[in-house]
Amino acid sequence: MMMNNIFKRESCVIARLFLCSFSMACATAHADINFSMQAEAEAQNTPEGWAAVELPKNLPAITAANTFNITDYGAATTSTDNTAAIQAALDAAHQAGGGMVIVPAGEWLFGRITIGSHTVLHLCAGATLKLLAYANQPDHTTKTPYITDKKGATDIVIEGESAETSIIEGQGGPWWDAVEAKESGLQRGSLIRFYQGERHLFRHFRLQNAPGTNLTLGQSGKGGHNTVHDVSIYAPASTASDPSHNTDGIPVWAPYANIYDCLIDTGDDNVVTDSYAQYIHVWHCQFKAGHGASLGSYTVDMHHIIYEDLSFDGTTAGFRLKSNTDRSGDVHAIIFRNCTMHNVATPIQITAWYDKVPDSPTAAAAAPESVTSTTPRYHDILIQNVSVSGYDTKNSNDKNYNGIMIYGRPESYVHDVTFDNVQISHRNGVRLFFCKDIKFINGCSFTKTRTNQSVSATDADLSAVMENAYEAAYTWNGSTSSLTPAMGTPQPAATRYYNLQGHSHSTKPHTRGIYIHNGKKIIVK
Structure with missing residues (x-):
């Protein structure tokens, strides 16, 4: 069921190489990006008999036309609230039928x-x-x-x-x-x-x-x-x-x-x-x-x-x-x-x-x-x-x-x-x-x-x-x-008596002591 360690390491290397392809996008805002889901599919590790978890599909090819940098919509690290700018970039991607929204290096306040x-x-x-x-x-x-x-x-x-x-x-x-x-x-x-x-x-x-x-x-x-x-x-x-x-x-x-x-x-x-x-x-x-x-x-x-x-x-x-x-x-x-x-x-x-x-x-x-x-x-x-x-x-x-x-x-x-x-x-x-x-x-x-x-x-x-x-x-x-007491479905509370050690009796006991019966304390003298 589990992938072997060699296969897993190879998948991780693929993932790292994949992530490196984003460096131009972060630097230049509108570079073409080689977006791939291949490493994700290889790492799924689906247990036997289960249906595989479905990954995102029908994602558009990422190009300059559908790459949206939040700074192009007014976001700034000096702003006290970038919510509107980030949302505008996300809305632009949505209206384009999908795409990538980039958050560059820096600190961006948002709601x-x-x-x-x-x-x-x-x-x-x-x-x-x-x-x-x-x-x-x-x-x-x-x-x-x-x-x-x-x-x-x-x-x-x-x-x-x-x-x-x-x-x-x-x-x-x-x-x-x-x-x-x-x-x-x-x-x-x-x-x-x-x-x-x-x-x-x-x-x-x-x-x-x-x-x-x-x-x-x-x-x-x-x-x-x-x-x-x-x-x-x-x-x-x-x-x-x-x-x-x-x-x-x-x-x-x-x-x-x-x-x-x-x-x-x-x-x-x-x-x-x-x-x-x-x-x-x-x-x-x-x-x-x-x-x-x-x-x-x-x-x-x-x-x-x-x-x-x-x-x-x-x-x-x-x-x-x-x-x-x-x-x-x-x-x-x-x-x-x-x-x-x-x-x-x-x-x-x-x-x-x-x-x-x-x-x-x-x-x-x-x-x-x-x-x-x-x-x-x-x-x-x-x-x-x-x-x-x-x-x-x-x-x-x-x-x-x-x-x-x-x-x-x-x-x-x-x-x-x-x-x-x-x-x-x-x-x-x-x-x-x-x-x-x-x-x-x-x-x-x-x-x-x-x-x-x-x-x-x-x-x-x-x-x-x-x-x-x-x-x-x-x-x-x-x-x-x-x-003890006996296993199985418990008898109705009205017919069971329990001593303080947890042992049960199907009828009222004759031995002196304190018992729990029907949720109440009973003293037998």
């Missing part, structure tokens, strides 16, 4: 702009599109993205010459301060968001200090077939002394996306798939600060997602699936593989309780909710060839920081999750609640560094590293374990 079909927005080396300062924004209550597509626009490219030299700057600091101050009516648009059109490409630039999310793909299942590569994203971590807030790197809300060779260091999810994300392939990326490779919290109609060949260094989470009963559904065919994690607080977390897990699984079991179309149903998840090490930090609430956490619901168990050759070393151990058919195979191992306890393929089960478990069944390297 909200829209891009039409068959347009290439090219940032030269040394070019910075800089969002108007918070104080100079017309209002703070409009969530419209700053760079977006005209309604229904298709086949758009936004590109730079490298992720180090072509920059879109969001000046987000005052926006994050406004979040902390709970400013009334505050809305923060994404730096880039394309809503409905298809076949969009984003490459070779840097997004930094976004007011909110950075590069959002699609909306409610519309706007599919997106490709993102060689994009760097930066905002201060959520744990920093001056943090950013909700600065997701790449949220995906539509089907068919390739995301690769990106470096994301931000204050929220690095890459996150949300409702209607299907056939999403993310590979060969570096994640630093952020909340990891995420799914959710909105997980309606989400399936066929692969995260692979990723490195995590200092993220708060690694692989994280999260949702709740008002925003989910059938989530399946999820793969997370060939990844390394270092100093990650929560390497593997699958929870159907967003944003706070129950204080007591016994209380949750005593009051299951009715199953609806939006009940989380997680199944058929593969976590393969993953190595985790380096996290040994004591937190005020250690139960939320575990090597593995799976927390289903009493009315909807997480099931059929396979850990294949997963090696974890973490301060804290394993927590399993409301789950079944959890399989650990092919030499999985786990070391709980807080207590210097380990389990390996030769051990019978996870008991040495188990922090807590409730209604969970798993197979550990060939040995089956079932953690």
